[in-house]
Amino acid sequence: MTGATASGDGPGVTVEFTEATAAAEAAAVAERLVGERVASRLADQDATLWGPEAEPEASIRLAWTGLHRGSRPLVGEIEAVRGEFHAEGVDRVVLAGMGGSSLAPEVITAAAGVPLVVLDTTDPAQVAEALSGDLSRTVLVVSSKSGSTVETDSHRRIFEAAFRANDIDPASRIVVVTDPGSPLESTARENGYRRVFLADPNVGGRYSALTAFGLVPAGLAGADIASLLAEAAAAAPALGADSPDNPALRLAAALGVAHSEGAEKVVFADNDSGFPGFADWAEQLIAESTGKEGTGLLPVAVENTSAPGFVDAGDDATTVVLGNPVETAALTVSGTLGGSLLLWEFATAFVGRLLGINPFDQPDxxxxxxxxxxxxxxxxxxxxxxxxxxxxxxxxxxxxxxxxxxxxxxxxxxxxxxxxxxxxxxxxxxxxxxxxxxxxxxxxxxxxxxxxxxxxxxxxxxxxxxxxxxxxxxxxxxxxxxxxxxxxxxxxxxxxxxxxxxxxxxxxxxxxxxxxxxxxxxxxxxxxxxxxxxxxxxxxxxxxxxxx
Structure with a gap:
């Protein structure tokens, strides 16, 4: 990109600025965050970063910073279950999940080019279409952190009935992902479902891409989740470093500075990132984490880099291109998928500190x-x-x-x-x-x-x-x-x-x-x-x- 200013990169992730002035303003804020040791404190799961009111919630929501290591044992477990299903001729994966339980698996499988049927809807025709597939080859992944999500519970009940109507034992075809002690875990144990994966309860739904919520459906569908975790592990040291080159600090600082100047929206356009749907995943992460107390950043996912709202973005928006740079974007973010997921999680948590809000609750x-x-x-x-x-x-x-x-x-x-x-x-x-x-x-x-x-x-x-x-x-x-x-x-x-x-x-x-x-x-x-x-x-x- 002509005139682009490289503003932060690490193994697998890069953040570039188009304008030197914006890069300098962000660098000044990033230097302040470096002085406050914000990055290393987050990597060490310091719950005091967002103030005393946020501390109780933050203290039980920071395990995501180490998932690139902690989730490694899941890889073998998921591969073993997938092998069992394939031996039985079951190779069609349907995911019933909402929000953080569906957006990450959808991105991971789309990037890998493997099929996954995602049910994050209550539209009868869309659910009926999923039911019309070959149930003899189908496994249903029921994914809910709370274990009481009404949409997901409805899907589970509907598929159970459909399996029975086709002389298929529902228990043999249902895999559950939930938090320990949830109502869904109790239901799964009582009904003898095929497998129950318990996720780390100290991770909020929108930060759960590298937990069982993201990895189980994606892995069962055939995505290379081991490589995904390796990509995140490669990026993690740079994201947790108190350095002016930390790409997450630079990204957060850019968004924070822009917000202070009236740019309360972040407009995303994909330009050959290789990760279809990534903006939709980032949309939940940013909107739920920052949109509270009358402030926040509103993500706007547009069709392409020439779409209305991107090429003509005003002073109330920061334009971000995912993938290859374009002149009309204020920022360009690129890298591996695992590194990018972790980058945006770190950056969003940093933005929460800059905006003075708790990035881990969702009060509304x-x-x-x-x-x-x-x-x-x-x-x-x-x-x-x-x-x-x-x-x-x-x-x-x-x-x-x-x-x-x-x-x-x-x-x-x-x-x-x-x-x-x-x-x-x-x-x-x-x-x-x-x-x-x-x-x-x-x-x-x-x-x-x-x-x-x-x-x-x-x-x-x-x-x-x-x-x-x-x-x-x-x-x-x-x-x-x-x-x-x-x-x-x-x-x-x-x-x-x-x-x-x-x-x-x-x-x-x-x-x-x-x-x-x-x-x-x-x-x-x-x-x-x-x-x-x-x-x-x-x-x-x-x-x-x-x-x-």
Whole structure:
């Protein structure tokens, strides 16, 4: 890169700055962190780094700094289980997990080019598609740190019933990953599931890429997890060093300086990094770790380096390219996958110190879960909701809070009303409670809306984003506006042993989160698709009618 300033690197990871001024400002902050011995103290799991209020939580959340060593015994155990399954003709891996239990395995297997079916959804059609695969060759990995994740528990129940219906013993096909003493461990022991892997309880979900949560599903699918750990081990000494060349210190300092100057977003674009989906993993790590107490960094994952929001990023955003450098990026981060996972974990923990927050709690995540549970306990509340503000073709439009559109004459007018509510340096969040596979065209909404709103625009599949950016939406900078997408289900799936279907759960999650956002005073618009394909096409056309 012409004019690039090398600003920090270690074995397997490199951080480069485009501008010399930004590199110098970050270097000054990094030097201060070096003087405070922040890197070595983190590597030694010093829980005092984030202040006395954070110390109780931090003291039980720092084991991730040594996972490149501590997780080595897992490699042989996972390979042995994989060998057993292959000897039985079982080679299709389905992962039921949310947030930290699914994002890392998805990146690891995508980078390795091995198949993994990921269920981080409550959409009935997407789950039905996973069920339609060859169950005679299928192992289900049920992964939940708390052991009580409602989506994952629903998947487990549905697959158990499907295995039985196909004369397959469910216990022989279910592998569990959870924390010691969780309800899921008890269920697994009682039911005699094939294998239970207990993860280190002193690691939070979003820092768990190199624990059993990341390694078991990826390893069973065929990824080289031994090499992944070796890559992390090669990078670890540089990341834990009190040195101005420490790439994690440089990266954290750059993000911290930019945030202090108003850049509260981090826009990610991939440029041949070789790690598809890495930005989605980093999104959860950064948003949940920093988005609280009215501050934080909002990750924005865009399509490529020429996408709206990246090439035209304003002063409220820092652009980061993953992989090969481009002139339009403020920072370039590259390296091995294992080294990169550890780099961003170290850097995010350092950013927490710079922002003065606890990077290991997630105080606002539970609010949406409680609201969804309340609707599940009283489903008539969701069924007897208000009349839509607008019915137009294959869409119905709702606004659940105090904010109401100024013009409901057309779908385009309603969308324009929402965009007009975006404050200066605010953001627009698109939340699609749809089928990530069949309704993938919904993702075109992000660049279309970014182009017309001029605001940084995120896109998240629901309820997956509730375990990711959902924390930032309620706890971070309160300058977001929200477009929810829900849709009718052509088919639904009962959840055995539960008084609701997947479709009921999916809608409850959308309505519950929408209400929590509205209670925070944020503008929320829900567009319900009575016909998903036709409704999406109609919404795209309406957005294109709005004036950029």
């Amino acid at each position: 995540v539970e609010a949406a879960k409680k609201a969804a549970r309340a609707l599940l306990d009283a489903p008539e509340r969701a069924a007897s909701g208000p009349e839509p503000l607008l019915r137009d073709g294959a869409v119905e439009v709702y606004a659940p809070g105090r904010w109401q559109p100024t013009d409901t004459g057309s779908l385009a007018a309603v969308v324009r009303s929402l965009l007009d509510e975006t404050p200066p340096s605010g953001y627009l969040a698109v939340q699609a409670y749809l089928d990530r596979e069949q309704d993938a065209s919904a993702s075109v909404l992000r660049p279309e809306l970014a182009r017309r709103s001029g605001a940084q625009t995120t896109f998240g599949w629901g309820p997956r984003f509730l375990h990711s950016t959902g924390q930032y939406h309620k706890g971070g900078h309160q300058n977001g506006v929200f477009l929810q997408l829900t849709g009718d289900n052509e088919q639904d799936l009962d959840v055995p042993g539960r008084p609701y279907t997947l479709g009921t759960l999916q809608l409850a999650q959308a309505l519950g989160d929408g209400q929590v956002l509205a209670d925070h005073g944020r503008p929320v618009l829900r567009v319900h698709l009575t016909d998903r394909a036709a409704g999406l096409a109609q919404l795209v056309a309406a957005i294109q009618e709005t004036t950029p």
